[in-house]
Amino acid sequence: MLSVKDLHVVVNGKEILTGLNLEIKPGEIHALMGPNGSGKSTLSKVLAGREEYVVTEGSVTYKGQDLLALAPEVRAQQGIFMAFQYPVEIPGVNNTYFLQMALNAIRKARGEAELNSLAFMRLVRDKLKALEMDESLLKRYVNAGFSGGEMKRNEILQMTLLEPSLAILDETDSGLDIDALKIVARGVNTLRSPERAMLVITHYQRLLDYIEPDVVHVLSGGKIVMSGDKSLALELEAKGYGWVQDGLEQAA
Amino acid sequence: MEAAERQLDAMNHAGYAAGFITDIESDTVPPGVDESVIRFISAKKREPEFMCEWRLQAFRQWLTMTEPTWAHLHYPKIDYQAISYYSAPKSASDGPKSLDEVDPELLRTYEKLGIPLQEQKVLAGVAVDMVFDSVSVATTFRKQLAEAGVIFCSISEAMREYPAMVQQYLGTVVPPDDNYFAALNAAVFTDGTFVYIPPGVRCPMELSTYFRINERNTGQFERTLIIADKGSYVSYLEGCTAPQRDENQLHAAVVELIALEDAEIKYSTVQNWYPGDANGKGGIYNFVTKRGLCAGDRSHISWTQVETGSAITWKYPSCILKGDDAVGEFYSVAVTRGAQQADTGTKMYHIGKNTRSTIVSKGISADRGQNTYRGLVRMNQSAENGRNHTQCDSLLIGDKCGAHTFPYIEVANPTAKVEHEATTSKIGEDQLFYCRQRGLSPEDAVSMIVNGFCKEVFKELPMEFAVEARKLLAISLEGAVG
Numbered sequence: 001m002l003s004v005k006d007l008h009v010v011v012n013g014k015e016i017l018t019g020l021n022l023e024i025k026p027g028e029i030h031a032l033m034g035p036n037g038s039g040k041s042t043l044s045k046v047l048a049g050r051e052e053y054v055v056t057e058g059s060v061t062y063k064g065q066d067l068l069a070l071a072p073e074v075r076a077q078q079g080i081f082m083a084f085q086y087p088v089e090i091p092g093v094n095n096t097y098f099l100q101m102a103l104n105a106i107r108k109a110r111g112e113a114e115l116n117s118l119a120f121m122r123l124v125r126d127k128l129k130a131l132e133m134d135e136s137l138l139k140r141y142v143n144a145g146f147s148g149g150e151m152k153r154n155e156i157l158q159m160t161l162l163e164p165s166l167a168i169l170d171e172t173d174s175g176l177d178i179d180a181l182k183i184v185a186r187g188v189n190t191l192r193s194p195e196r197a198m199l200v201i202t203h204y205q206r207l208l209d210y211i212e213p214d215v216v217h218v219l220s221g222g223k224i225v226m227s228g229d230k231s232l233a234l235e236l237e238a239k240g241y242g243w244v245q246d247g248l249e250q251a252a
Numbered sequence: 253m254e255a256a257e258r259q260l261d262a263m264n265h266a267g268y269a270a271g272f273i274t275d276i277e278s279d280t281v282p283p284g285v286d287e288s289v290i291r292f293i294s295a296k297k298r299e300p301e302f303m304c305e306w307r308l309q310a311f312r313q314w315l316t317m318t319e320p321t322w323a324h325l326h327y328p329k330i331d332y333q334a335i336s337y338y339s340a341p342k343s344a345s346d347g348p349k350s351l352d353e354v355d356p357e358l359l360r361t362y363e364k365l366g367i368p369l370q371e372q373k374v375l376a377g378v379a380v381d382m383v384f385d386s387v388s389v390a391t392t393f394r395k396q397l398a399e400a401g402v403i404f405c406s407i408s409e410a411m412r413e414y415p416a417m418v419q420q421y422l423g424t425v426v427p428p429d430d431n432y433f434a435a436l437n438a439a440v441f442t443d444g445t446f447v448y449i450p451p452g453v454r455c456p457m458e459l460s461t462y463f464r465i466n467e468r469n470t471g472q473f474e475r476t477l478i479i480a481d482k483g484s485y486v487s488y489l490e491g492c493t494a495p496q497r498d499e500n501q502l503h504a505a506v507v508e509l510i511a512l513e514d515a516e517i518k519y520s521t522v523q524n525w526y527p528g529d530a531n532g533k534g535g536i537y538n539f540v541t542k543r544g545l546c547a548g549d550r551s552h553i554s555w556t557q558v559e560t561g562s563a564i565t566w567k568y569p570s571c572i573l574k575g576d577d578a579v580g581e582f583y584s585v586a587v588t589r590g591a592q593q594a595d596t597g598t599k600m601y602h603i604g605k606n607t608r609s610t611i612v613s614k615g616i617s618a619d620r621g622q623n624t625y626r627g628l629v630r631m632n633q634s635a636e637n638g639r640n641h642t643q644c645d646s647l648l649i650g651d652k653c654g655a656h657t658f659p660y661i662e663v664a665n666p667t668a669k670v671e672h673e674a675t676t677s678k679i680g681e682d683q684l685f686y687c688r689q690r691g692l693s694p695e696d697a698v699s700m701i702v703n704g705f706c707k708e709v710f711k712e713l714p715m716e717f718a719v720e721a722r723k724l725l726a727i728s729l730e731g732a733v734g
Contacts (some may be wrong), residue, residue: 048685048689049685049689052681070687076691088682088683088699090683092704092706092707100692101696109691221351
């Protein structure tokens with residue numbers, strides 16, 4: 001589904017990704033871990049299409065097409081969803097309206113009929129129920145005055161509504177209490193399917209207690225330096241990122 | 253801000269949808285103004301003698317006045333002697349006609365603007381008094397209104413048919429010597445609208461006038477007078493668009509509203525005149541004096557405006573809250589893009605006891621647009637328990653535009669309360685990216701963000717106008733690239 005080859009990315013004149021390789025197949029959940037500044041968020045933003053991130057080398061293929069050539073909204077319409085680490089406030093825009101606009105934009109691009117408000121509300125209520133969330137977030141303006149936990153829940157609600165092919169969760173777990181963490185995990189686990197892939201970016205192992213990854217990668221210095229199964233995450237948790245660094249230095 | 257800037261670029265290069273010229277023979281006087289021109293206008297309109305005298309007095313006042321320079325506006329000096337002060341479509345010079353007799357060319361013009369009269373009649377139930385350049389050419393729904401006792405006609409007609417009422421009220425809210433532009437208007441105004449709602453009558457439909465400036469180099473000087481008698485209610489809609497021009501066109505209108513005891517007037521404007529090109533060439537200069545008098549106790553006047561057009565906007569719809577418990581409201585969205593400049597706001601004069609006023613101003617600036625809010629809230633000594641709440645928000649798109657706020661507050665009564673809130677925000681790259689990541693095009697995203705910002709004002713507009721206003725904002729942002 002997603003194939004990243006030798007990706008080099010420069011932000012503000014500084015090379016952040018230095019030759020990253022990543023293969024994700026349908027049905028897989030990949031966890032991407034790494035210390036602060038290793039380039040985790042940079043990867044998610046490049047995949048979502050943020051313009052300040054300049055690709056200087058390498059390629060990204062998504063469902064057989066050159067992903068880097070697509071506008072951000074086209075990527076979204078083709079099934080890429082990113083749960084933001086810092087969701088953005090849009091004052092004056094009702095959250096329900098925003099969700100409906102987004103869903104219908106994507107449905108339209110897929111050649112599906114747009115949902116009217118009634119059908120949409122039914123769908124949203126179902127999704128909320130599945131996530132065990134209440135409706136209060138719907139009536140408010142998009143992320144305006146939301147707590148950190150509310151913002152992340154809202155991201156997960158959007159993800160379950162938009163039913164992406166590839167979901168990227170950019171440190172969605174950071175700063176969350178255990179209840180919010182469970183909602184995030186529930187969102188991911190309900191979406192889990194053989195056609196769908198996910199890239200869960202996280203700093204801590206904690207989230208992986210609730211989401212079982214197929215593959216765990218460790219990112220360091222702008223490239224993936226180690227990959228393994230879920231036990232790698234536990235090992236990292238026990239030994240710290242310094243262990244990876246040390247291992248690399250010894251190998252060199 | 254790259255995406256936002258591209259967005260703007262596209263906005264600026266998007267053509268002006270209403271830019272076409274209607275080919276109709278006109279009855280136009282040579283440029284310039286003196287007493288003979290004023291006598292010509294008055295005679296042409298077959299006005300009563302007192303009107304001619306009133307105009308001449310205003311003209312003499314105007315000659316002694318100087319053009320105001322305090323506004324945050326920059327424009328070349330206006331040559332008032334280069335403007336033609338009278339222009340009437342020839343086919344209308346024999347007086348008002350029924351809809352069937354109206355010059356089809358005129359009707360087509362309005363159709364291009366999306367105002368099909370027939371359809372409006374049926375669907376919206378809106379009576380339309382069209383002002384094409386200076387003379388009203390069609391009036392609909394007269395009969396239905398007449399049955400309710402409502403008078404809705406051109407002001408020229410009112411001066412002939414109801415001279416006593418015109419004489420009683422004209423110039424009582426905006427006196428001829430009120431300001432430079434109001435004085436000029438009083439001297440040379442050629443037409444406009446007159447509305448009278450009798451006591452206890454709720455006007456059975458929204459009243460609406462579409463203004464259109466068509467003649468090259470023609471100044472448009474409209475005058476509107478609305479009187480809501482005791483316990484009556486009227487909602488009045490004013491919509492404006494103009495065809496594309498190279499020369500700047502001057503517009504100096506005057507609107508006077510009078511609400512007697514327990515009466516309510518709701519006055520809504522959507523203004524979409526030609527804003528000029530990206531460098532500020534062409535475009536309408538809009539110097540308008542709008543003021544409402546809440547004369548009676550518990551009277552209520554509400555101004556709602558959506559200003560997207562004009563090169564220069566100088567406009568402060570105001571309320572004089574004279575009656576006890578009177579309510580004044582001002583809801584405004586002003587958009588400046590390209591090289592547009594707007595200096596707009598309101599004045600709330602609290603005189604009566606327990607008078608209340610609300611001001612909600614939303615300024616949107618894009619590209620090199622300059623948007624100024626200028627407002628005055630005055631609590632007179634007599635304004636026991638007066639209340640005002642002002643909210644003044646600015647939205648910036650790009651980094652070359654500007655938002656300026658000049659709130660003036662004068663309180664002479666210790667029991668009065670005045671609150672002022674102001675915010676400035678930017679449509680950021682982050683907001684746009686967030687929306688695009690959810691599948692929305694940049695155009696839809698900007699339109700959604702802007703409409704959200706304007707929501708508090710749009711909800712004050714009558715339904716069909718709110719739809720038009722949203723459409724207008726969307727059109728302004730049309731053609732943006734992804």
